[in-house]
Amino acid sequence: MTAGATQARGTARAGAARAGAARAGGGRRRASHSLEAVIGEAVALLDEAGEPALTFRALAARLGGGVASIYWYVANKDELLDRATDHVLAGVLVDTEGFTGSPDPIDDLRAIAVSLFGTIVERPWLAAYFMRDTATQPNGLLLYERMGQQVLRLGLTPRQSFHAVSAVLGFVIGIAADLGQQPPQEVLDGKVTRDDFLARYAAEWRALDPAAYPFLHVVVDEFADHDDADQFRAGLDLLLAGLRLQAQNPD
């Protein structure tokens, strides 16, 4: 370690991922990890118990090894989260592979956005760490590019295209982050249903002065039994309608 490049961390030379605990024959001495196992377990931990559950100690316990071992694969927690994000995004890329050839580019754009939304909304931790470099992680850049290619087909100016993709991507992240934010009891404990949870808020809204909060009283019934996916799709359609309008009437 004198002057060479930085340590080639985590590049398991043997190729295949090794996630086993120890040798088959001898008594188990040391655990054996792999970058894939580390990231995979990190994602599982985040999915199961949320962001604060991902600690190096919990992850090490899950891997059956020591805490410091993880630092051979990732430099710090930021990189761990970056790689976890990228790992999930890879799944979105696979899911949206076919959404590129419709006659209507906006249909493709919508399909990609809906798929991305579905992935984020069931992973509240992802929203917060997604925007910490939308297009720095390789798969994030690929997703950005894939959405952009649909917009290119609309024949807008480069500036309009740039704004359009940023708008759609920001919208997806913003709504998903907002919606994937609810329950301390419901999902984790399962004692309170989602309807009860919404009903409790709706009751608070109804208790407010109708003269001071006319809008809340108009929409409280909609709020009480709204569906997250419907809400997202309705907003996305507004945005895409504006985009289609721009494509039809160039300034």
Place this chain on the structure above:
Amino acid sequence: MTAGATQARGTARAGAARAGAARAGGGRRRASHSLEAVIGEAVALLDEAGEPALTFRALAARLGGGVASIYWYVANKDELLDRATDHVLAGVLVDTEGFTGSPDPIDDLRAIAVSLFGTIVERPWLAAYFMRDTATQPNGLLLYERMGQQVLRLGLTPRQSFHAVSAVLGFVIGIAADLGQQPPQEVLDGKVTRDDFLARYAAEWRALDPAAYPFLHVVVDEFADHDDADQFRAGLDLLLAGLRLQAQNPD
């Protein structure tokens, strides 16, 4: 403290905020705080050095007191951040007070959204903690209501109105969170300008294969000298154009 209600924390009975260090005459013995001072210094700390700078110890040092004193005003760090968020939102409410009487409701909605965006984008910490109950904190609810009242004037159905306001609010938060995310050097050290920062990313984009990343190569010039506010306004106009279309052509 036998059976009464919970302790009435932080309600400084004397009314006026006391932020002084100690008595005027005698040697200083103890610091004297107030809820306003605690929240104000917390916001200042967040604004100056970002989210990780807000620690109870740093805040206590800034207030010239002990760490445990802060716990008399807030129950935990979550409440501290909730109150800090609400404190900033109060400023937005003041700024948008006049944006309610235009002939075109969409103009009002746009003005409120732009004002909120401006506030969030210069406070990256706010985006992450804003969505942790968009409408639970009192001022957040008021802002939601104010935007909703403009939408009401469009004469949409309750469901459409509900979706429209959620879409605009989510869009603002999503874009602001995405954009307020950049520099470890620029703002903090001041060594690298924003243009240099963008140019570095642009160079990376240009180094990619044009056949695999056609969209990135089309928009890289726009990206290299884009303005955050312009980008936001362009996306918002797309969304509002879609909303206007819906108001004109009811389904």
Place this chain on the structure above:
DNA sequence: CTATGTTATCGAACGTCGTTCGAGAATCGA
């Protein structure tokens, strides 16, 4: 002025977290 109860401050400690360090086990190439 003294006594008493409430309001508010704070030093010290606890447990957990991310991170570092160095020893040493496992593996590979020659």
Place this chain on the structure above:
DNA sequence: TCGATTCTCGAACGACGTTCGATAACATAG
């Protein structure tokens, strides 16, 4: 067989959020 590399891990460090109990400052009643 042996040296170099790759990888694991126990132990420690400092910083963090939070709690507890002692006690100072203040308001009021007698």
